[in-house]
Amino acid sequence: DIQMTQSPSSLSASVGDRVTITCRASQSIDNYLNWYQQKPGKAPKLLIYAASSLQSGVPSRFSGSGSGTDFTLTISSLQPEDFATYYCQQSYSSPHTFGQGTKLEIK
């Protein structure tokens, strides 16, 4: 199975900050990488697919990059509604594993 490792596991930041979350795959997954946001008690929401494609309706302050084994999710200017847990997921091979999550908290 491909292991997905996110860093950091938790992060404190302030409104207006630029934030970067990293996801590393245990083997190359080309660009088969998605990012999701989950708020407490809610279902995950797709932000980025195929490593860098912004899902329709998602604010442009979210962006994704990377290929191979190393990927990043960047939020250019944090808004109050962005405080949540973020997960990466690979769809290169089954099982389509998720990272352990990065909890983004208010400083």
Next chain:
Amino acid sequence: QVQLVQSGAEVKKPGASVKVSCKASGYTFTSYGISWVRQAPGQGLEWMGWISAYNGNTNYAQKLQGRVTMTTDTSTSTAYMELRSLRSDDTAVYYCARVSIAAAGNKWFDPWGQGTLVTVSS
């Protein structure tokens, strides 16, 4: 709008089975797949498998092989996930999600159902 609506919470005893439904609306059901993902209390997301609503082909996580069955009813645009021989560590919120597949093979999940809490307790 595209929507997935799941069945309600379930409480089951160890060894029993549970079947969760996921009714799709707002899109052509057979043009996408449905994946199931679960989340134990306070934990991360675990991919369980997926089914093509076009031809019924399935792909299950190895750890659940033999206990899980995913099906679809195209006449009602509903997907089902049955999990058998339930254990306490199957207690989780179970989500369905629509699967989109790019020509290159990338898959992504959007939207997701609201989740169904399955509690396994004696």
